[in-house]
Amino acid sequence: MPAVILFDDPVLRTQLLPLTYTRPIAGIRCGIQTIAEKWAGCLNSTVSFQTEAYLSTKFTSIKTGDNLYINGGLCPDVELIKVINSLEIGAMLISEKDELLALRTDKSWQYSRETGQFNLLTYSKPFTLIRNVWDIFTFNGAQIKADFERITSNKKSIAISDPFTHCYNPDQIFVEEGAVIKASILNAENGPVYIGKNALIQEGSMVQGPFAIGESSVLAQGTKIRPNTTIGPFCKAGGEISNSILTAYSNKGHDGYLGNSVLGEWCNLGANTNNSNLKNDHSIVKLHSYATNQLENTGLTNCGLIMGDYSKAGISTMFNTGTIVGVSVNVFGGGFQQKHIPSFSWGGSAEGICEYRLQKAAAVAADTVGRRNVDFEETDRAILQAVFDLTQNQRNY
Structure with missing residues (x-):
């Protein structure tokens, strides 16, 4: 072979x-x-x-x-x-x-x-x-369906025992061992719902498929999940999420809207963080291109936030339609943020942005990873160093 x-x-x-x-x-x-x-x-x-x-x-x-x-x-x-x-x-x-x-x-x-x-x-x-980055959420619903069919083939779902959880089209709902669902609504009429090993769906959550939640991830109380959404393993999700992907180990644990978006690993969105995914004039969204270093048409009317690994947003942060946030960014403050925030940036549109020092960024990354009992290894630190060096000419503050 x-x-x-x-x-x-x-x-x-x-x-x-x-x-x-x-x-x-x-x-x-x-x-x-x-x-x-x-x-x-x-x-x-x-x-x-x-x-x-x-x-x-x-x-x-x-x-x-x-x-x-x-x-x-x-x-x-x-x-x-x-x-x-x-x-x-x-x-x-x-x-x-x-x-x-x-x-x-x-x-x-x-x-x-x-x-x-x-x-x-x-x-x-x-x-x-x-x-392209927007293909990830554009293709996500179809890929959930394809993965669901393959992963669940010849397997039997764990039964949902909670009497207060209501399922629509239960044949398209698959629950892995150890998952817990309480007083929630799971609607698989328009696509499958996959609930990973040891996942927790808390009271009052409303889920529309296609949807997937990975191992040991959590939907907080009252979470609203709209179609074509993936919550990767070891994530915490809350508020309202539509056609978005949290890759792994990332948190959007509070109220606020995330739509047509992709978060990398080890990201955190503070309470009441929101993103726009549709312009008021319904025109095509432009997104920062790393190939041309300028805004390029996506061909989409719905496009939200793309965020690289280890990046965080403070409470009530507002992201504009079609925003790119790089690796290891700490963004916060009032008003809409700029549409491209380079890697290793600290601040926001209203407060101004400066460079996020590598030593501090690596220390925060190590602490973030350590809180989940995962080792932040020398290879991870070396990757951050390489990204810091590669992106230095993008940080023109």
Whole structure:
């Protein structure tokens, strides 16, 4: 069986910043699982990564004499798996738009669009490729449905014993071992509801599928979950959330609205933090591009907040339609925040912004991680150092 290596396409990686500052593309969560977890399950194999040098200590690459490289932004489906599994050594799979999807080789390979040594095969069927940050929430509902079907196949849900919880379309509600649900409404009429191991849904929560909540995560009392939302593992969620993803270990535990948004890991939104996801004139939302360093059209009328790892917002923070917040940002204060807040920034639009000193940012990150009994390792500190250096020219205060 070949070694499975999920590679970063450098163009896509730039388009997926700031989330890919701290993880390979395949570490992005879309649906119930990350892309890497999807491929590991579908291929019944461990996976490794080909990514930036500063990430490779944590996200290692394991190569053998038979290597199957798969685009890290590519989400598996039945037809795609069948074709990729059938690739012979020396074959390269591309899309009709000349996007590199997968290849198999008996050599070590670094990303390149040179195709001379490969037998080119064109994949003409539909597929899901995460190309832009807004694709993550745009595709999330469909990916929840696909992951739900695969994860729950041939498995039996734990029964919901609470007499005060009401379920609509219970056949599309799956509960893992140890989960607790109290006095809530779960509506799976328009899409499945997946409740992970040891998750807690507290009293008065109202959930509309497609929805997924990961291991040991919590929905606070009275939480309103609208469709196409994923709460990753070890998160705390509250208030109103719509078509959004909390990757893992992040908190939006209080009242406030989050819509058409993606939060990385170890993020925290203070009480009454809100984001706009629709402009008053209903025009197309523009989002900061790390590729062009300017605002670019998303093609969407609904687009909210994209926040990198370790970033936090103070109470009553207001995020404008189509806002990008980088890695390790502490944003607070009155009024709407600017639409791009660079990594390692401290402050807000009204108060002014200065650089968040690396030593202090790393100490806060270590404390944040430690509060969840997770080790903040030297590899994590080195990644923060690398991101700090990479983003220094963006911080023009």
